Amino acid sequence: MSANGDNKREVDLLIAGAGPAGMTAALVASLEGLDVLLCEKSDQVGGTGSTSAGTLWIPGNSQSRAAGFNDSAEQADRYLDALIGENTNRALRDAFLQSGPNVIDYLAARSDVQFLPCGKHPDYRGNMPGAAVSGRAIVPVPFDGRLLGSDFDRVRPPVPEFMVFGGMMVGKADIPPLIGRYRSIGNFIYSVKLFARYALDRLKYRRGTRIMMGNALIGRLFYSLRKRKVPIMFGARIVDLIGDRSGIRGARVDASGSEIIVTTRKGVVLATGGYAHNRRLRDAFMPSPVPVHSMSCEANLGDGIDIGRRLGAATAPEKGTSGLWTPVSVVPRPDGSKGLFPHLVLDRAKPGLIAVNSAGRRFVNEAVSYHDFVLAMFESHKITPTIPAWLICDAAFIAKYGLGVVYPGHRNPGKFVENGYLVRGLTLDELAGRIGVDPVQLRGTVDRHNKFAETGIDVDFGKGETELNRFNGDAGHAPNPCIGRLVTPPFYALAVWPADIAVSTGLATDADARVLAGDGKVIPGLYACGNDMASVMAGSYPGPGTTLGPAIVFAYRAAMHARGLQRAPQADPLA
Numbered sequence: 001m002s003a004n005g006d007n008k009r010e011v012d013l014l015i016a017g018a019g020p021a022g023m024t025a026a027l028v029a030s031l032e033g034l035d036v037l038l039c040e041k042s043d044q045v046g047g048t049g050s051t052s053a054g055t056l057w058i059p060g061n062s063q064s065r066a067a068g069f070n071d072s073a074e075q076a077d078r079y080l081d082a083l084i085g086e087n088t089n090r091a092l093r094d095a096f097l098q099s100g101p102n103v104i105d106y107l108a109a110r111s112d113v114q115f116l117p118c119g120k121h122p123d124y125r126g127n128m129p130g131a132a133v134s135g136r137a138i139v140p141v142p143f144d145g146r147l148l149g150s151d152f153d154r155v156r157p158p159v160p161e162f163m164v165f166g167g168m169m170v171g172k173a174d175i176p177p178l179i180g181r182y183r184s185i186g187n188f189i190y191s192v193k194l195f196a197r198y199a200l201d202r203l204k205y206r207r208g209t210r211i212m213m214g215n216a217l218i219g220r221l222f223y224s225l226r227k228r229k230v231p232i233m234f235g236a237r238i239v240d241l242i243g244d245r246s247g248i249r250g251a252r253v254d255a256s257g258s259e260i261i262v263t264t265r266k267g268v269v270l271a272t273g274g275y276a277h278n279r280r281l282r283d284a285f286m287p288s289p290v291p292v293h294s295m296s297c298e299a300n301l302g303d304g305i306d307i308g309r310r311l312g313a314a315t316a317p318e319k320g321t322s323g324l325w326t327p328v329s330v331v332p333r334p335d336g337s338k339g340l341f342p343h344l345v346l347d348r349a350k351p352g353l354i355a356v357n358s359a360g361r362r363f364v365n366e367a368v369s370y371h372d373f374v375l376a377m378f379e380s381h382k383i384t385p386t387i388p389a390w391l392i393c394d395a396a397f398i399a400k401y402g403l404g405v406v407y408p409g410h411r412n413p414g415k416f417v418e419n420g421y422l423v424r425g426l427t428l429d430e431l432a433g434r435i436g437v438d439p440v441q442l443r444g445t446v447d448r449h450n451k452f453a454e455t456g457i458d459v460d461f462g463k464g465e466t467e468l469n470r471f472n473g474d475a476g477h478a479p480n481p482c483i484g485r486l487v488t489p490p491f492y493a494l495a496v497w498p499a500d501i502a503v504s505t506g507l508a509t510d511a512d513a514r515v516l517a518g519d520g521k522v523i524p525g526l527y528a529c530g531n532d533m534a535s536v537m538a539g540s541y542p543g544p545g546t547t548l549g550p551a552i553v554f555a556y557r558a559a560m561h562a563r564g565l566q567r568a569p570q571a572d573p574l575a
């Protein structure tokens, strides 16, 4: 990077946004020998990515293949044909499927960004041709944050609801030994080791340094960038581009109140995380009623999309949904603020829980993917108010499986009634009265569902019929791992709302993540990836890792394209 005075810089590639997409683009560009500047609006790296589960959907990945799981791009292509149909952008999809495994291998071979196969992790529409039960999802290898030293504070932490003791990350695999810590010596030793490591961490760090999932992905990307000494400018917000539709020559960056002009030899990558917190773009793109909650990083104000559109860039997809959704419950925090808990995989599929609308009727197979659950909320809401919907269960369910932030075996679920998180009734009639639902209808719904628990067949919605349902159910429960009776008082209700975990409408690009103008022509030197880029899945949600997989693949493709891009020398844009 060359500095031409205090407020001027010149680099090959400027990347805006240090989430998974921007960090990957910066890392690959640096590995390829480009002179890179990564500017990040906040004072931490990670964005939404650092609070995510960190799963990547990469069909045919070699990590899974080495572990004995067979899959191929062709199989995934069949699945996406069935799922997305004619809305598919064929060039983007081919690029994603063909380069996905190589991108992951490239990162693993040349950096500390390493992945593990998830093994069994079913696709979300298992009844469609080409869907897989295993072999497509990978997760980052857990990371030791101590390797970052004082830079560890620069890694955006997970949301508090995903940590215990105010700062310890717990993975899915940690939950059974922690909950059963007094049940076996092995569990006890495992738990003591976790607590001891955490206690030691807290002597030096603000939170536990044993990080995993999305936080590990960010930790690994950051560590790799630091090792390569890639400059990261914090508190630096891309404001506008320099150039026009015939070519981008740089950008204006607001660095803590001072304007910096960055001229670029190869281009600018927009990776500012999409429009989730931009009210105007939510109103324009999202279904009505526009969801009021978002799990996206609050800095994601649609800057990249606005900047691109000002220059004449097109947005897509025009069809499909504009968000990727999860039901969330609203958690009152001790300090008076409110958190959001995403009901992704832990409770909805378990036996003994139903979801009802305001009429007290079920409207969905509760064990479908979080995205499909919210699509069903939208659909049901057209006829009967279903926003919020209610998750209903009994005391035995909470004790065994937990509900939202109430973890299994919690000694005092009453605490969550007192703070307003849960609603409780000694009878179903009392519960119905408390949530404003017709008691006769709610009782009827529960009675009908309890009969399904005996036969194991949910004749209304088919709960427990797909691999995904059963994967998140309770394998030890028969005859159907996802259906159980609600009979043990008191009964509980928890309101859930739609929230986006990612957005799918973004800047239209070609297969190398080059932004397209409204006339379909490439805007030379302008790239978009992550949630700033129109989703290759066109708003569909095929399986675990639907946004991070493409974010990383297209970030790589953008950097590789920029490396190869030869442009004629430009006149000084500031002259």
Ligand SMILES: Cc1cc2nc3c(=O)[nH]c(=O)nc-3n(C[C@H](O)[C@H](O)[C@H](O)COP(=O)(O)OP(=O)(O)OC[C@H]3O[C@@H](n4cnc5c(N)ncnc54)[C@H](O)[C@@H]3O)c2cc1C
Pocket (backbone or CB within 6 Å): 016, 017, 018, 019, 020, 021, 022, 039, 040, 041, 042, 044, 045, 046, 047, 048, 049, 050, 051, 052, 053, 054, 055, 056, 057, 214, 236, 237, 238, 239, 271, 272, 273, 274, 295, 296, 297, 299, 300, 301, 303, 304, 342, 500, 501, 502, 503, 529, 530, 531, 532, 544, 545, 546, 547, 548, 549, 551
């Ligand atoms: C609870 C949860 C779980 C999830 N789990 C998964 C999962 O397992 N798999 C999956 O595929 N997806 C998952 N997601 C979604 C995934 O996290 C996002 O799709 C992904 O992080 C998007 O990456 P990004 O780089 O585009 O944006 P982000 O990760 O949001 O990063 C954007 C960055 O840009 C910065 N920025 C914003 N504006 C500017 C500007 N003007 N200039 C400079 N910087 C700017 C922001 O501060 C931020 O650091 C999950 C999301 C949530 C909330």
